[in-house]
Structure formats: structure tokens, C-alpha cells
Amino acid sequence: MTKIPACLVLLLVISGLALAQVKSPDQFLGYKLGSRYTPHFNIVNYCRQVAEAAPDMVKLEQYGTTNEGRPLLLLYVTSPANLARLEEIRQNNLRLTGITADKTAPDDKNPAIVWLSYNVHGNETSSSEAAMLTLYELVNPANTKTKEWLQHTVVIIDPCINPDGRDRYVNWFNSVVGVNPNPQPFTREHAEPWPGGRANHYYFDLNRDWAWQTQLETQQRIVKYNMWLPQVHVDYHEQLYNNPYYFAPAAEPYHEVITPWQREFQTIIGKNNAHYFDQNGWLFFTKERFDLFYPSYGDTYPLYRGGVGMTFEQGGHSRGGAAVINRDGDTLTLWDRLYHHFTTGMSTIEASAQNATKLVQEFKRYYDKARTSPPGEFKAYVIKADEGCKIVRLQQLLNRNNIEWCRAVNASYTGINYFTGKSGPVKTDSLDIVINANQPNANLLKVLFERNSHLSDSVTYDITAWSVPFVYGLTTYGLSTYVAGLTKTTEINKPQIKTLNGEHSVAWLIRWNGLNSVQFLSTIMQKKVKVRYAEQPFKAGNEDFDKGTLIITRTSNQSLGESLGSIISNAAQKAGIGYTAVASSFVDKGFDFGSEKVHGMQAPKIGLLAGDGVSPLSMGEVWHYFDTQINYPVNIIWANDLNKNILRELDVLIMPDGNYRFLADRMMNDALRDWVSSGGRLIALESAVGQLSAADWGIKMKKSDDDKGDKPDDKKDDYSMLRRYENRERDFIPGFNPGSIYKVELDNSHPLAFGYDETYYTLKQDNTIYEFFKDMGWNVGVIRKDNQVAGFVGSKLKDQLKDGLLFGVQEMGQGEVIYLADDPLFRSFWENGKLLFSNAVFMVGQ
Numbered sequence: 120m121t122k123i124p125a126c127l128v129l130l131l132v133i134s135g136l137a138l139a140q141v142k143s144p145d146q147f148l149g150y151k152l153g154s155r156y157t158p159h160f161n162i163v164n165y166c167r168q169v170a171e172a173a174p175d176m177v178k179l180e181q182y183g184t185t186n187e188g189r190p191l192l193l194l195y196v197t198s199p200a201n202l203a204r205l206e207e208i209r210q211n212n213l214r215l216t217g218i219t220a221d222k223t224a225p226d227d228k229n230p231a232i233v234w235l236s237y238n239v240h241g242n243e244t245s246s247s248e249a250a251m252l253t254l255y256e257l258v259n260p261a262n263t264k265t266k267e268w269l270q271h272t273v274v275i276i277d278p279c280i281n282p283d284g285r286d287r288y289v290n291w292f293n294s295v296v297g298v299n300p301n302p303q304p305f306t307r308e309h310a311e312p313w314p315g316g317r318a319n320h321y322y323f324d325l326n327r328d329w330a331w332q333t334q335l336e337t338q339q340r341i342v343k344y345n346m347w348l349p350q351v352h353v354d355y356h357e358q359l360y361n362n363p364y365y366f367a368p369a370a371e372p373y374h375e376v377i378t379p380w381q382r383e384f385q386t387i388i389g390k391n392n393a394h395y396f397d398q399n400g401w402l403f404f405t406k407e408r409f410d411l412f413y414p415s416y417g418d419t420y421p422l423y424r425g426g427v428g429m430t431f432e433q434g435g436h437s438r439g440g441a442a443v444i445n446r447d448g449d450t451l452t453l454w455d456r457l458y459h460h461f462t463t464g465m466s467t468i469e470a471s472a473q474n475a476t477k478l479v480q481e482f483k484r485y486y487d488k489a490r491t492s493p494p495g496e497f498k499a500y501v502i503k504a505d506e507g508c509k510i511v512r513l514q515q516l517l518n519r520n521n522i523e524w525c526r527a528v529n530a531s532y533t534g535i536n537y538f539t540g541k542s543g544p545v546k547t548d549s550l551d552i553v554i555n556a557n558q559p560n561a562n563l564l565k566v567l568f569e570r571n572s573h574l575s576d577s578v579t580y581d582i583t584a585w586s587v588p589f590v591y592g593l594t595t596y597g598l599s600t601y602v603a604g605l606t607k608t609t610e611i612n613k614p615q616i617k618t619l620n621g622e623h624s625v626a627w628l629i630r631w632n633g634l635n636s637v638q639f640l641s642t643i644m645q646k647k648v649k650v651r652y653a654e655q656p657f658k659a660g661n662e663d664f665d666k667g668t669l670i671i672t673r674t675s676n677q678s679l680g681e682s683l684g685s686i687i688s689n690a691a692q693k694a695g696i697g698y699t700a701v702a703s704s705f706v707d708k709g710f711d712f713g714s715e716k717v718h719g720m721q722a723p724k725i726g727l728l729a730g731d732g733v734s735p736l737s738m739g740e741v742w743h744y745f746d747t748q749i750n751y752p753v754n755i756i757w758a759n760d761l762n763k764n765i766l767r768e769l770d771v772l773i774m775p776d777g778n779y780r781f782l783a784d785r786m787m788n789d790a791l792r793d794w795v796s797s798g799g800r801l802i803a804l805e806s807a808v809g810q811l812s813a814a815d816w817g818i819k820m821k822k823s824d825d826d827k828g829d830k831p832d833d834k835k836d837d838y839s840m841l842r843r844y845e846n847r848e849r850d851f852i853p854g855f856n857p858g859s860i861y862k863v864e865l866d867n868s869h870p871l872a873f874g875y876d877e878t879y880y881t882l883k884q885d886n887t888i889y890e891f892f893k894d895m896g897w898n899v900g901v902i903r904k905d906n907q908v909a910g911f912v913g914s915k916l917k918d919q920l921k922d923g924l925l926f927g928v929q930e931m932g933q934g935e936v937i938y939l940a941d942d943p944l945f946r947s948f949w950e951n952g953k954l955l956f957s958n959a960v961f962m963v964g965q
Contacts, residue, residue, distance in 0.1 A: 141172040141258055144251040152248055153454030155296075155441065156289040159189055159282040165251050166192055166278055173258040175199040176269070183339030186320035189282035191339060196257045197273040198266065201230055208232075208273060209347060215479065216348060216425065216486040218521060218559045227483050231475040233468055234275040234349035234426075236417055237460075239326045241284020242316035243357035243436040245456035250278040252457065253464045265465070268472035275347065280336060281318075281325050288316025292440065300441035302450050304360075309438045314735035317437070321746070322739025323947070326354070327413075327581070329420035330567065331948035332519050333743075344424075345521050350478040351384075351471050352428045354417030355460055357436030361446045363402035364459050365432035366392045369418070370410045375573050376494050376562045377411060377422055380481040384427045384474065391470040392463050401459065412574070413581035414566045415948075423563040425485040427478075431463050486559050493561030497597035500568060501527065501534060502588070504550035504612065507633025507874070508695065509591045512950055514552065514611040516587075520567075523558045525605035527551040534596030537570060537588040538878070545596045550612055553602045568595075571909045582858025582882065584910025589860050589880040592951030614697035617662070624673070624700035626712055627687050628659065631667035632874045634748065634950075637957040638694040640669060641751040644722035646686050649675040652873075652962065654716045657709025659701050667873030667962065670712055672704065675719075720965045723770040723800070728779070730757040737776035737804060740944040744956065748947075761787065766794040771960055776805035776942070782814045792816075796932025800964045808938045809887060817931070818938055819890040821923045858884045859910025863900045863925055870962035871899045871928055871937065874954045880908060881925060881941045882949060886916045888923030889940060900926030900955075926955070928963055935964045 144152040147165050157165075170179035178195040185191065195205060212232060214225035235253065237246040254276055257265045279285055288311065295308050303309075314322055319334060328337045358365065368385040389405050396403050409430050411419050421428030435443065435456045442452045471478060504510040517524050527547035535542050547553070556564060566572075567587050574583060588595035614635075629639055631652065643650060651670040656663065676683050684700075691698050704712035711717075725745070729738050745753040756765060761781055766772070772794075781787040795801050803811050812820045863879040865872040872879075879900060891898050904921035912920065929936045937959040943952025 141169055141255070141260075143255050143259075144248075151454075152252060153452065153457050156244060156292055156453070157248060157251070158289055158293075159247075159279060159286050162247055162251060162278055163190055163192060166194055166254065169254055169258060170194065176202060176258050177254075178202060178205065180343075182343045183336070185281075185283045186335055187283045187286075189286070191280075191282070191336060192278060193343060194254060194276040194278070195273060196254065196269065196276060197230065198269040201269070201273055205273070212348060213346075215483040216559050217490055218348075218486075225483065227480050228476055229479050230271055230273050231351065231471050231478040232273045232275065232347055232349040233351040233353075233471045234277070234344075234347070234421075235353050235355070235464055235467070236277045236280055237355045238278070238285050239280040239354060239417060240317045240324070240356060240436065241281045241286075241319070242288040242311060243355075244285060244288060244316075245357060245433055245435060245439075245453055246355035246460050247279045247285060248453065248457040249355070249460035249464065250276055252461045254278070256461075256465065257468075265468070268468050271472040271475040272468060274468055275349065277340070280340065283320040284316045284318055286316075288437070291316070296441060302440075302442040302444045304438060304443050308440045309443060311437050313731050313733070314729075314738075315437065318735055318739060321743040322735040323743065324736060326356075326417055327415050327946055328948075329417055330415040330520065330563075331516070331946065333947035338519065341519060348424055348426065349421065350426050350482050351467065352417070352421035352426050353464070353467055354428070354430050355464075356430055356432045357439070357456070358432045358434055360435045360439040360443050360451055362432070362434040363404055364396065364434070364463075365404055365407070365409060365430070366463055367429040367431075368405055369430070370407050372574050372579060373411045374414075374419070374422075374566060376565060378481075378485060380477075380484075381422055381427050384478070385429060387474065388427075388429060388467055388470050391466045395462050395466055399462075408580065410580050412572070412579055412583070414563070414585065416581075423566050424560070425482050425489075425562075429467075431460065433459050485562075489559055489561035490557055493556040493558070493565065495556060495561075495565035495569065497535075497568075498556050498600050499598040499602045500554045500556075501532060501545055501547055501596040501598060501602075502552050502554070503545070503547075503594040503596075504552070505593060505632065506630060507954075508635035509593055509633055509950060510550070510552070511611050511695070512634070513587070513591050513593060514609075517554070518609050518611075520560065520563060522554065522560045522564050522567075523607050524552050524554045525602070526608055526610075527553050528605065532596065532598055532602070534598040537586070537595040537597070553605055555601050555605075557601060570597075574911055579857050579911070582884065582910070584858060584860040584882070584908075586860065586909055589908060590949055590951060592875075592880065614691070614695055616691070616697050617699045623702055624684065626673065626701050626704055627671045627684075628664055628699045628701060629669040629671075629691070629696065630664065631669055631962075632665070632954075634953045634957070635694045635696040636669070636874070637954070637961070638749050639690050639696050640961060641749040642690040642693060643671070643686060644720075645751070646690070648679065648683070648686060650720045651675070651712070651717050652720060652965065653710070654718060654870075655709055658707040660699070661707070662699060665874075666868065667870070667958075670717060672712055674704075718965055720961070721770070723960065724754070724768060725752070725771045725773065725960065726754045726756050726765070726769040727773045728758040728761065728775065728777075729755050730759055732779060733758055733775055733777035737942065740942070740947055741773055741775055741804075743947060744944055744953070748953070749957070761791075763790045763794075766790065766799065769794075769799065771800045771802065773802045773960075774804060774807035777807060779807065779810055782810050788814060792931070795934040795936060798933040798964075800935050800937065800959075802937045802939065802959050804939050805942055808889070808940045811936070811938075812889065816936065817896065817929050818892070818924075818927065818936075821888045821890050821919075857911060858882055859912045860908040861902050861920065862906040862908050863902055864906075865926075866897065866899050869897050869899045869928065870965070871897075871926060871955070871958045873958055873962055879955065880951065881943075882945050883912075883920065883941055886919055887940055888920055888925065889927070889938070891924055892927055892929065895931070896927055896929040898924050898927055900924070937963055
């Protein structure tokens with residue numbers, strides 16, 4: 120009989136005692152899991168308790184905090200042997216990709232890494248409850264199955280991606296529910312108030328932010344994701360409470376870069392999930408509704424990073440409450456919902472453990488092929504630098520996604536211009552960048568930069584066009600060959616500061632060409648610096664300055680004395696922007712700084728409407744823009760509270776996408792008109808433009824041929840009106856525009872288009888277009904025929920979306936109404952639209 124060393128016996132005893140101290144969620148929380156909602160702080164406390172009680176199996180890490188200060192956590196759960204070498208496993212996994220500088224041969228028999236993400240939408244609350252049960256069963260000493268699985272997997276659990284949204288929902292629900300939840304769906308506990316808990320603090324949908332990383336939570340999470348790059352990622356969601364459970368395999372369209380193995384493993388997971396659901400008699404569906412195309416989801420982004428990404432959807436979000444009677448007459452409880460999620464989580468870990476070797480080997484093959492045989496029509500991309508900050512912001516996006524890029528040198532190439540579609544020469548210098556496609560993240564690069572995406576099915580869940588060159592408005596060329604001899608870098612461009620004609624400056628000039636210019640303006644306006652802008656181009660000290668250039672003269676700011684220069688310098692440094700100081704107000708060409716063509720600017724007092732009827736997503740984009748991107752004060756006003764007294768306190772009023780009841784109130788409608796006529800500026804976004812049109816404000820929606828009654832007589836009663844019921848989901852496709860890119864022609868002599876050339880690329884998500892202004896209005900942004908650039912547009916809409924207005928300014932008395940029919944701040948990743956919106960706020964009407 121072999122004797123066990125005393126030290127090992129002691130270690131086993133200590134380990135057993137530690138595991139014995141792990142409490143179940145019921146034991147720790149003091150109530151049965153699923154009987155009520157758990158606030159985020161107690162989810163955090165439970166996770167810490169498990170990590171402390173099972174330190175040989177669980178490592179807890181706080182990877183960040185939310186806007187409201189709540190912790191963001193990851194838990195690493197695996198066997199004791201794997202946890203002891205966790206960092207070695209992580210480093211080896213990165214060596215499989217070729218991303219790391221460590222060229223040691225990787226071990227392709229490593230454990231598979233499975234990442235489970237819960238509660239990305241705050242009011243899809245059952246998944247964080249499921250996360251606690253999943254965590255417990257992984258370390259539960261009585262669960263021998265999970266111990267076997269964890270020998271072959273490292274499970275990473277993010278128990279709540281969106282704590283701010285979750286607590287917004289949970290705190291509200293706990294405040295309105297009684298001792299026993301009411302399952303009747305028409306009661307108040309099933310009617311969540313505005314803005315709802317779905318989005319984060321700034322009302323952004325975090326499930327659309329994976330690639331763009333505009334939000335704090337995403338930025339912090341992707342840092343960790345890049346450090347691990349799991350082979351399997353599951354994103355947990357909820358859908359309408361009448362729907363059965365959804366799990367992989369996903370619906371078409373699949374993006375063309377998704378590999379056969381990634382498709383195959385989706386089916387493996389689906390069949391394993393189905394096995395357990397069939398055992399329990401639970402309904403489910405697969406291969407419908409939820410596709411794998413748009414690159415910024417929690418299922419698609421991991422696919423484009425070499426893993427297998429999946430969405431699991433349980434019925435019940437928001438209106439599910441703690442119990443709800445569905446259309447079958449059954450009562451769906453919170454316990455039912457969380458247990459379904461728990462089951463698919465366990466099933467995913469099991470299937471991943473059974474296929475761990477294959478998962479790791481295919482993961483390595485994915486990255487090997489990316490480096491040696493990248494997909495896409497181009498071998499390399501040349502991106503020309505702009506005069507503003509768009510190239511800097513693109514460099515930041517590339518860095519966040521670990522896409523390798525190089526600074527260009529003085530050279531000449533031949534490539535296809537994204538904006539013209541034509542092949543031609545391109546010269547580069549050190550401010551431009553080059554991206555070679557033969558790199559680890561070749562697939563993500565291809566997806567983000569593709570000119571037109573291939574759709575295997577036109578019924579999609581989200582937008583169909585997002586090509587980065589159009590998003591940023593940066594001239595880009597696709598090359599047919601790799602560019603050799605360049606050094607990879609992550610260092611972004613630096614601003615240039617120039618001083619002309621000596622040190623005794625009488626004026627400072629700041630080009631108006633990007634968001635950094637707006638950030639600078641915001642800072643100095645709040646410092647009470649008086650600013651002017653040039654209506655026309657001019658030349659000073661042999662340097663050319665375009666329309667919109669900010670001019671700060673010492674004469675107008677004498678009260679600030681010698682501190683003016685330091686205020687400007689500090690503001691420029693904070694914004695990351697260059698400026699030019701000049702010693703005279705006399706210009707070499709154009710209008711001098713005292714000319715009437717140089718206009719004074721006032722710091723506007725801004726109101727932003729929110730509340731019932733207003734889209735939280737649209738309002739959140741504007742709020743986020745002011746609060747985090749340019750740091751300018753904005754007054755958020757409940758739309759139903761708007762009145763004459765509030766209007767008197769404002770210079771600018773912003774109406775986000777939404778439905779405004781006050782426009783149907785004649786007195787309030789007239790009061791708003793009077794305010795504009797007295798000098799106010801009204802900015803209407805998306806559907807708000809349509810409502811002003813319906814209220815006869817002066818802008819007219821362009822009618823389709825069908826609306827005009829122009830349909831030929833011989834078409835009125837044709838057989839096309841006979842439709843098959845089974846095709847009902849596809850019958851709307853000819854009139855469908857899920858999100859496509861259109862070229863907009865700009866009148867850049869108007870302040871709304873300052874800082875642009877004569878074109879802008881807009882994301883169009885509907886069929887709305889307006890008639891050209893004939894009087895008292897400016898047609899600043901229009902689309903002509905054949906101006907679609909990328910994305911899917913239904914056949915019925917293509918002829919309609921032409922020869923109309925998208926962006927315009929209507930003069931009304933002393934004020935203006937600015938119409939932005941498309942969203943220039945879309946999800947905050949449509950970078951080229953931010954200056955357009957800034958012009959509406961700061962330039963128009965000055």
C-alpha cells in the first residue's frame with residue numbers, strides 16, 4: 120500500500136474544507152434563486168464568496184467599472200491543475216494566433232477557452248441569475264461531471280456586462296412588485312418606464328458595440344478579450360416572453376469569412392442543447408431570425424476573432440417580470456428563464472470539453488490561414504490622412520481591435536479608390552497609414568473594410584453596410600499587392616503647432632476639420648473666450664485656411680490678459696489639436712479678421728429632449744456626444760414638460776428621433792415656432808423631421824410613385840397581388856432598407872457643411888427623403904440618382920431614394936430649423952457625421 124505524504128494529505132483536507140464552504144446562491148442570498156431579482160452588488164458579493172471559498176478552482180478579477188461606478192468582473196473557472204498554470208495557458212493561446220511576439224511553438228492540445236457573457240441588455244435579467252447558478256455548479260463538490268469538463272476547458276464568466284442597465288431595471292421592478300408577482304401581462308410590473316433598462320448609462324446598446332468600442336464597458340472588456348481570445352463565446356439574451364428558447368445554429372446570412380468548422384460547431388452545440396431541452400420537454404427554435412453578419416455583435420465579433428460565437432435567447436425580457444402568463448396560458452417564471460440559460464451554459468461547456476482538441480486546432484488553423492492566405496479583394500490598404508483628427512480616431516480603432524498597421528513613407532502605388540471605384544495612382548507620406556492584409560486579424564480587417572458585403576440572404580437583423588473608409592470619410596485605396604519594408608506601430612499622429620511672424624501674437628487660428636476642433640471650441644467657450652469664425656477661405660503667412668476656421672483675437676479678449684495664450688495652448692493640448700499664432704489681423708488673401716465675413720460666436724445654451732416618446736438610443740447618442748466627447752453642458756428636458764419659460768432659457772433645442780405629442784398641441788406648436796422666429800435654433804433628427812413635416816413647418820416629405828397614384832392602369836390588378844402565406848416574412852424585402860450607405864452631395868459653403876469637401880457618406884435606414892427647399896431654406900445635403908454606395912436596399916426603394924433632401928436648414932424669422940433626416944451620430948461609431956452635428960449646434964445661425 121502506497122503511503123500518501125502528510126503534506127499532501129493536509130493539502131487535500133484544506134482543499135476539501137474550502138470547497139465545503141462554497142455556498143449555493145440560495146444559501147448565500149437567503150432566498151430561492153429565481154424567486155426575486157438580485158441587485159448587482161449581491162451578484163458581485165456572491166462571486167467573491169465563491170472565489171474566496173474555492174481559490175484552487177476560481178480566480179476573480181475586476182476588469183473595470185461602469186459609468187455609475189459599478190464593478191465589472193471576470194471569473195476564471197477551471198481544474199486546480201489548469202488554474203495553477205493559468206497564465207501559461209493564456210500565453211500559449213496567444214501563440215496559437217501569432218499575435219504575440221513570443222515565437223515559441225504553441226501547444227495545440229491546450230484546454231479550450233469558453234467565455235460566457237451575461238446580461239449585455241440590462242432588462243434581460245435572467246442571465247445574471249443563471250450566471251450564479253452556473254458558477255456554483257462548476258465548483259460544487261457533488262457535481263462530478265463539471266470537474267471532468269474543467270480538465271479540458273477554462274471557463275471565463277462575465278456575470279453582468281451591463282450593471283448600470285440591469286440595476287435600472289431591477290431597482291424599478293423591486294419597487295413596484297408586491298409580495299407575490301402578478302403574472303398578468305397588462306399590470307404595471309410588466310410595463311417598464313422610459314428609458315428602460317436595456318441600454319447602459321448613456322442608453323447605448325452594448326450588443327452593437329463590440330467592434331466599435333465607443334462605450335466604457337466595451338473598451339474595458341475588449342482589453343481582456345484580446346488577452347484571451349476564447350475558442351467559444353456565448354452571449355446571453357432574452358426576447359419577447361411568448362417566444363420559445365433560441366440557440367445555435369444561427370440563421371442566414373452567415374458572413375462569407377465564417378469557416379466550415381465555425382458553422383459545424385454551431386450545429387454541435389445546437390444538437391447538444393436540443394438533447395437537454397428535449398429531455399425536459401422545453402420548446403426551442405434554431406436557424407431563424409438571428410443571423411451572423413453585422414460585425415459588432417457578441418456572437419459575430421468572436422467569430423471574426425477566430426472563435427465560435429453564439430447568441431442564446433430566452434423569452435421574457437422586460438415584460439416578463441418575475442412571472443408572466445404567455446399566449447399558451449402557461450406561466451413563465453424567472454426560475455424557468457434562468458434555468459434554461461443555466462442548461463445551455465452547462466451544455467456548451469460539456470460540448471466544448473468533448474471537442475477541446477478540435478476547437479484549439481481549428482483555432483490555430485484559422486489564424487495560420489489568416490496570416491498566409493487572407494480573405495478579401497485587396498492585399499493591402501492605403502488610408503490617406505486628413506487635416507483633422509479622423510485618421511487619429513481610425514488609428515485608435517485599429518489599436519483597440521489589435522489590427523496591425525504601419526506608418527507610410529514617401530512612395531507611389533496603384534490602387535482602387537473606395538470613393539470613386541476607379542483604379543489610379545496614389546502617393547503617400549508619413550502621415551498616411553498602410554494596412555497589410557496578411558496578419559492575424561485578416562478576417563476582421565476584411566469585414567470592417569469591405570466595400571460591399573456579400574449577402575447570402577437579404578433578411579438581416581441589422582445594418583448591411585459599415586465600411587470603415589465611408590464611416591470615417593477617409594480617402595482609401597485597395598492595393599493588389601502587399602507593401603513590404605514598413606514597420607508596425609501603434610503610435611498615433613501628433614498635432615502640429617505653428618507660430619507665424621514672431622512671438623507677439625494678435626490672433627490664434629484653429630482649423631475646423633474634426634471632432635478635436637469641436638472639443639477645443641467647447642473648452643475655450645466655457646473659459647469665456649470670445650471666438651469668431653471665417654465664412655470664406657483666407658490666406659495668412661503663406662498658409663491657407665478654409666471656411667469655418669476659428670479665429671481668436673487678442674483685441675476681443677483683453678479682459679483675459681496674458682492668460683489668453685495659455686488658455687488656448689492648454690485647450691489645444693487637451694483636444695490634441697494644432698493651431699497657428701499670427702502677429703497681424705491683416706491677411707494675404709481673403710477677408711481680414713475685422714471683416715463682416717468673420718462672424719462672432721456665442722456659447723449656446725442647449726436643451727435636449729428626453730422622456731416618453733423619445734428614442735432612448737437616439738437621445739443617448741446626443742447625451743454621450745456632449746457629455747463624454749466634447750464635454751459641453753447640455754440641459755436634458757422632459758419632452759412633456761417643455762413650455763415657453765423653458766424655451767426662453769435656450770438658444771438651441773435638440774429633438775432626437777421620437778414621437779412628440781406637443782407638436783399636436785396647437786399652443787405649444789405655436790410657442791415653438793415663435794421661439795425659433797425670435798432667434799432659436801431647432802435641430803430635428805430622423806423621425807422628428809417627419810413630424811415637423813406633418814405639422815406643416817415648411818419641409819415636405821417626398822412621396823413615392825405609389826403615393827402619387829402614378830401606377831399604370833394595367834398594373835393595378837395584376838397577379839403580383841396574389842401572395843403565398845409561407846412567403847410572408849420575405850414579402851416586405853422589396854421595400855426594406857436595413858441600413859445602407861449613400862453618397863450625399865454637400866453645399867459646403869453653408870455652415871452646416873463646414874469642414875467637409877463636397878461629399879458625405881450617410882447610413883440610410885429607411886425610405887424617407889424630402890423635397891428640395893424652394894424658398895427660405897438651404898438644401899445642404901442631397902442625394903441624386905444612382906448614389907447608393909454599399910449595402911442592401913429593396914428594389915421598390917431604389918428609385919424612390921433619389922433627387923431629394925436629407926440635410927437642410929430652414930430660415931424662420933431670426934432663427935433656423937436644422938433638419939437631419941439621417942442620424943449623423945449613429946451608435947457613435949459613424950465618425951464622419953460628428954462634425955456635421957457639431958456644425959448644426961455651433962455654426963449654423965451664428
